Structure formats: structure tokens, C-alpha cells
Amino acid sequence: MKELLSFLSDLHDNNNREWFAENKERYLASLATHRANVTKLIAGIQAFDASVGTPTIENSTYRIYRDTRFSADKTPYKDFFSAFIARGGKKSGYLGYYLHISPKGNTWGEGSFIAAGNVCPEAFLLRSMREEIMDNAVAIEKAIAESGFSLDTSNALKRVPRGYTVAPEYEYLLRQKEFCLVHQLDSDWFLQPNWVEQTLSLFQKATPFITIMNRAIEFAYEEKKGIIAKKSKLY
Numbered sequence: 001m002k003e004l005l006s007f008l009s010d011l012h013d014n015n016n017r018e019w020f021a022e023n024k025e026r027y028l029a030s031l032a033t034h035r036a037n038v039t040k041l042i043a044g045i046q047a048f049d050a051s052v053g054t055p056t057i058e059n060s061t062y063r064i065y066r067d068t069r070f071s072a073d074k075t076p077y078k079d080f081f082s083a084f085i086a087r088g089g090k091k092s093g094y095l096g097y098y099l100h101i102s103p104k105g106n107t108w109g110e111g112s113f114i115a116a117g118n119v120c121p122e123a124f125l126l127r128s129m130r131e132e133i134m135d136n137a138v139a140i141e142k143a144i145a146e147s148g149f150s151l152d153t154s155n156a157l158k159r160v161p162r163g164y165t166v167a168p169e170y171e172y173l174l175r176q177k178e179f180c181l182v183h184q185l186d187s188d189w190f191l192q193p194n195w196v197e198q199t200l201s202l203f204q205k206a207t208p209f210i211t212i213m214n215r216a217i218e219f220a221y222e223e224k225k226g227i228i229a230k231k232s233k234l235y
Contacts, residue, residue: 059089149181
């Protein structure tokens with residue numbers, strides 16, 4: 001991991017195609033290390049959360065190449081390695097377990113972190129999660145508190161959306177536009193010989209939260225499937 005962290009630190013300071021080409025072998029070695037670690041994380045998460053199913057490396061990791069077409073930032077590479085392990089893969093909409101390795105600060109925040117949840121959910125998924133909050137706010141808050149993670153409120157609404165009601169002390173949950181629990185890490189975390197096992201222990205504490213909210217996601221998909229099936233019968 002020391003070599004991986006060193007590569008990412010140097011990439012942060014030299015984010016251009018010429019430097020990357022000269023250091024392609026370092027990248028490939030670091031990528032192999034990352035993929036091996038993610039494989040261990042997948043197996044470890046499956047041991048305490050069977051609902052993730054059988055994620056693969058391909059649907060749990062991300063390319064290092066940035067899509068700069070619509071961005072003012074034209075740097076060609078991400079200066080971090082990441083993975084999102086979730087039921088159905090990283091694009092499924094389900095809540096899952098996220099790893100972000102970045103020895104230096106970037107647009108994603110300062111340094112490395114892990115997270116449990118999802119971001120940018122589709123409207124029908126967000127609606128279902130808010131309905132779950134109306135039914136089970138006490139259990140959801142308890143799951144957050146016992147996880148040891150912090151709820152990311154940086155993208156929350158200023159007011160409770162119309163049509164949703166809950167006791168005042170839980171209104172902050174309804175104002176969330178996405179549900180993501182975050183736990184910051186420093187680079188020394190990854191220099192521990194058992195950092196994967198330590199990370200799994202942290203992730204496991206967030207599983208009750210993921211289980212509750214994924215129940216709402218599953219219901220939303222089943223409801224959508226029923227609506228589509230009903231419409232198909234009309235034509």
C-alpha cells in the first residue's frame with residue numbers, strides 16, 4: 001500500500017498525460033494492489049451482509065480516467081482509487097459500502113474515507129426512502145448513531161419537502177437528498193497490515209442502516225415493476 005499511496009500522491013502533483021505515460025508501470029502495479037484489496041473487501045462484506053449478492057471487481061470499481069467533456073477541470077486522471085460494493089453493482093441505486101483512497105485532498109474532500117449509503121438517488125428511490133423515514137425514523141436514527149459514522153448533510157434541503165411529516169427531531173432526515181454515512185481516514189490507516197479487516201469491522205457497524213434503507217429501495221423497484229406491468233396490459 002505504501003507504493004500505491006506514493007503513486008497517488010505523485011499523480012496529484014503531476015496530473016498530466018506525459019507524466020502518467022512515464023509512470024504507467026507504477027499505475028498498473030497500484031491498480032493490481034487495489035483490485036486485490038477490493039476482492040478481499042467483497043468477500044468480507046458478503047460474510048456479514050449476504051444481501052450484496054455477488055459483486056464483481058468490474059461492477060465495484062471505477063476507471064482512473066476522468067470524463068472532462070462537461071467539466072471546467074480538464075485534469076485527465078482521478079487522483080484516488082475507489083470502490084463501491086453494493087447489491088446489483090455500483091450503478092444499481094442500492095445503498096452499499098464505499099472506499100475512497102486519496103493521500104491528498106481533492107474535490108471529493110480531504111484525504112481518504114469510507115462511506116455507507118448512496119448518492120444522487122433517482123426521484124422514485126428518494127421518495128421511498130423518505131416514506132421509510134416516516135415509518136421508522138427512530139430505528140433509522142438509532143442505526144446511524146450506532147454505526148460510528150457521520151451522516152453527510154452537506155447536500156440537504158433547507159425545508160422538509162411537501163407531503164412528508166415526521167416528529168420535529170427527525171425532520172433533518174427528511175431534508176436529506178441522499179443518504180450517505182461517512183467516516184474519515186488518514187493515510188496511515190492503509191499502512192496497517194490488517195487495514196482490510198479493520199475496514200470491514202467499520203463497515204459492519206453500518207449494515208443495520210443499509211439494511212433498513214435498502215428495504216425502501218427494494219420496495220420502490222417492486223412498485224415500479226408493478227406499474228410497468230400494469231401499463232403493459234393496457235396496450
